[in-house]
Amino acid sequence: MKLDLTDLLKQRSDAVRFDYSFDPAHTDTECVGFPDDVTIPEGGIHVTGEAVDSFGCLMFRAHVTVSYETRCARCLDDIRREVSFDVERMILTEAAPEVSHLDDDGEWDGVTDDVLTVNEGKLIPDADLIEEASLAIPTFDLCEPDCPGLCPKCGKRLKDGDCGCREDKIVNPKFAILQTLLDRQKEEN
Ligand SMILES: [Zn+2]
Ligand SMILES: [Zn+2]
Structure with missing residues (x-):
């Protein structure tokens, strides 16, 4: 203006x-x-x-x-x-x-x-x-402060309810890959 x-x-x-x-x-x-x-x-x-x-x-x-x-x-x-x-x-x-x-x-x-x-x-x-x-403007925002993120296995939004994939929820999708690797290692042993 x-x-x-x-x-x-x-x-x-x-x-x-x-x-x-x-x-x-x-x-x-x-x-x-x-x-x-x-x-x-x-x-x-x-x-x-x-x-x-x-x-x-x-x-x-x-x-x-x-x-x-x-x-x-x-x-x-x-x-x-x-x-x-x-x-x-x-x-x-x-x-x-x-x-x-x-x-x-x-x-x-x-x-x-x-x-x-x-x-x-x-x-x-x-x-x-x-x-x-x-x-x-903050570098990142959350929909709610305790947003549980996505299920690392099925990708479902965990705030919509339990998808039934696992007990211990992973909150950050960035760690999902890590968890997949850990799971794979567990399966191999
Ligand atoms: Zn969210
Ligand atoms: Zn799931």
């Missing part, structure tokens, strides 16, 4: 409030750094906040809620989750080029770690917010 800060920059107002939703697929920014299996549905990133003039220093403050779809790391069920975080950035105006950050092509890339830059009166924080979202 392009936030119009003209009123703030011309000191006609001391705050510009915003409330909008977007998603990485509808921006020019690539959805890099997100865990595998994570998808953000249309409008999945909700941003509310304000750009304020705080004693002559322009600040961007936002509360961001990200809705995303992923899979349970144990039973592979599709799940929907939400994470929220706050973002605070200093806003640089074009009048401060000496602190600008140039990308490889020598062009101002508009984003540094803690700074957003106004371009022709507009602020576009979305690339920065996507990056923050990728850090906020």
Whole structure:
């Protein structure tokens, strides 16, 4: 979203409030750094906040809620989750080029770690917010904290009930191969 800060920059107002939703697929920014299996549905990133003039220093403050779809790391069920975080950035105006950050092509890339830059009166924080979202989303999620995972033998979801294959359940499908090897060894001895 392009936030119009003209009123703030011309000191006609001391705050510009915003409330909008977007998603990485509808921006020019690539959805890099997100865990595998994570998808953000249309409008999945909700941003509310304000750009304020705080004693002559322009600040961007936002509360961001990200809705995303992923899979349970144990039973592979599709799940929907939400994470929220706050973002605070200093806003640089074009009048401060000496602190600008140039990308490889020598062009101002508009984003540094803690700074957003106004371009022709507009602020576009979305690339920065996507990056923050990728850090906020956990590397794995579970459908429920004690999800028992899949049966290593028949692949059935153990939370749907006992499949009858074995007594001692294996919770992590990664260990299923190990268990198969152990079983095979037992059979051989
Ligand atoms: Zn699960
Ligand atoms: Zn089974």
